[in-house]
Amino acid sequence: MRCIECGREYDENELRYRCDCGGLLEVVTDLERAEDVFDGKNVTLWKYESWLPVRKRVSLNEGGTPLYRLSNLERELGVELYAKNEGANPTGSFKDRGMTVGVSKALELGMDKVICASTGNTSASLAAYAAKAGIKAYVLVPSGKIALGKLAQAIIYGARVVPVKGNFDDALRVVVEASAKLGVYMLNSINPFRLEGQKTIALEIYDQLGFVPDNVVLPVGNAGNISAIWKGFKELYEKGITDELPRMIGIQAEGAAPLARAWKAKKPFEPVENPETVATAIRIGNPANWPKAWRAVEESGGLFESVSDGEILRAQELLASREGLFVEPASAAPLAGLMKLLESGELDRGESYVLVTTGHGLKDPNVVVNRFTLPKPIEPTLEAFREVMK
Numbered sequence: 250m251r252c253i254e255c256g257r258e259y260d261e262n263e264l265r266y267r268c269d270c271g272g273l274l275e276v277v278t279d280l281e282r283a284e285d286v287f288d289g290k291n292v293t294l295w296k297y298e299s300w301l302p303v304r305k306r307v308s309l310n311e312g313g314t315p316l317y318r319l320s321n322l323e324r325e326l327g328v329e330l331y332a333k334n335e336g337a338n339p340t341g342s343f344k345d346r347g348m349t350v351g352v353s354k355a356l357e358l359g360m361d362k363v364i365c366a367s368t369g370n371t372s373a374s375l376a377a378y379a380a381k382a383g384i385k386a387y388v389l390v391p392s393g394k395i396a397l398g399k400l401a402q403a404i405i406y407g408a409r410v411v412p413v414k415g416n417f418d419d420a421l422r423v424v425v426e427a428s429a430k431l432g433v434y435m436l437n438s439i440n441p442f443r444l445e446g447q448k449t450i451a452l453e454i455y456d457q458l459g460f461v462p463d464n465v466v467l468p469v470g471n472a473g474n475i476s477a478i479w480k481g482f483k484e485l486y487e488k489g490i491t492d493e494l495p496r497m498i499g500i501q502a503e504g505a506a507p508l509a510r511a512w513k514a515k516k517p518f519e520p521v522e523n524p525e526t527v528a529t530a531i532r533i534g535n536p537a538n539w540p541k542a543w544r545a546v547e548e549s550g551g552l553f554e555s556v557s558d559g560e561i562l563r564a565q566e567l568l569a570s571r572e573g574l575f576v577e578p579a580s581a582a583p584l585a586g587l588m589k590l591l592e593s594g595e596l597d598r599g600e601s602y603v604l605v606t607t608g609h610g611l612k613d614p615n616v617v618v619n620r621f622t623l624p625k626p627i628e629p630t631l632e633a634f635r636e637v638m639k
């Protein structure tokens with residue numbers, strides 16, 4: 250592991266999440282060992298085992314998610330458009346990529362208890378992989394602010410669900426302290442091994458497309474995923490497999506947009522005190538990985554943008570009604586952001602875009618059913634239905 254701030258290196262089996270200087274750590278990949286397996290066939294996360302830093306394998310068959318061409322929206326927007334549908338993972342979000350590697354690492358380190366703070370998906374995923382590994386999971390969630398489907402997942406997979414009076418950022422503070430003092434292995438995205446699993450999104454996009462897209466657009470919450478995907482593309486480049494890199498475009502919700510705010514105002518990063526958005530997955534005011542995310546965007550020549558809750562919900566409806574793709578609100582933020590940036594001219598219509606749709610729509614059914622009212626029931630007759638069809 251290497252510190253992204255001071256460059257100090259640590260052994261991969263040392264139990265630590267940050268450098269002594271306080272900087273975030275990243276795993277240094279042995280690119281000598283990494284194999285060129287990019288033939289577009291049999292895509293699954295563990296196809297890229299030689300790019301990953303673990304030997305054990307706790308797996309639920311994650312990865313290999315579909316890369317859809319969004320042909321209907323493409324016509325409307327005038328761009329080449331794809332969605333990498335991470336909702337197709339075993340627990341319905343990209344977190345499974347991180348957890349298959351992270352929980353495998355926990356076993357390699359001999360840990361029998363794992364912990365995370367979560368807005369929902371991380372807890373669902375950790376709970377499932379801990380169940381598979383036969384170890385105990387503790388998940389701390391902001392009380393009353395987690396989508397129903399995600400809560401149900403964490404409960405049924407057998408995690409100890411601990412509601413916290415406060416938001417995600419408050420819960421994460423407790424988790425960081427607990428991991429330092431109580432002998433539990435932390436599997437939030439500050440853990441660099443978790444991000445190694447998530448970098449496979451980049452490897453799969455390249456494997457499935459056969460080229461590097463001009464832009465990758467994704468939602469940003471705790472800011473781990475954008476950093477991980479960028480690391481994946483950089484490794485492909487450094488290994489000499491690709492000679493292109495994409496621009497990384499990070500989209501936040503207006504009420505929880507510390508990165509987009511600082512980026513646009515060209516000011517230093519400052520946390521948002523009371524984050525609020527309908528996209529509960531990214532209701533995060535103090536993203537732990539912000540320095541990594543900032544670098545990813547800066548190095549790639551990308552940008553951060555924010556979108557309103559209204560824009561997110563409209564984009565969610567568009568993905569479902571035009572493309573048959575039902576995603577949770579956070580996962581619709583990239584389409585909302587892309588539309589906004591094409592409209593303002595900050596992004597070009599002549600380029601290719603991959604939206605990372607990070608979580609399945611069924612995780613948060615209330616957001617949909619609360620927005621739409623069903624018509625009154627009809628009599629069970631053909632006549633009554635004929636009236637409906639008029």
Ligand SMILES: Cc1ncc(COP(=O)(O)O)c(C=O)c1O
Pocket residue numbers: 342368370371438468469470471472473474475530531577579580607608
């Ligand atoms: C569905 C979904 N999308 C996006 C994000 C944001 O990812 P990250 O925290 O890695 O920025 C999360 C969680 O944070 C999520 O659960």
Ligand SMILES: N[C@@H](CCOP(=O)(O)O)C(=O)O
Pocket residue numbers: 344365366367368369370371372417436437438439470471473530531
């Ligand atoms: N949306 C996340 C927030 C936690 O992010 P992480 O990547 O640090 O685990 C969640 O699903 O809890």
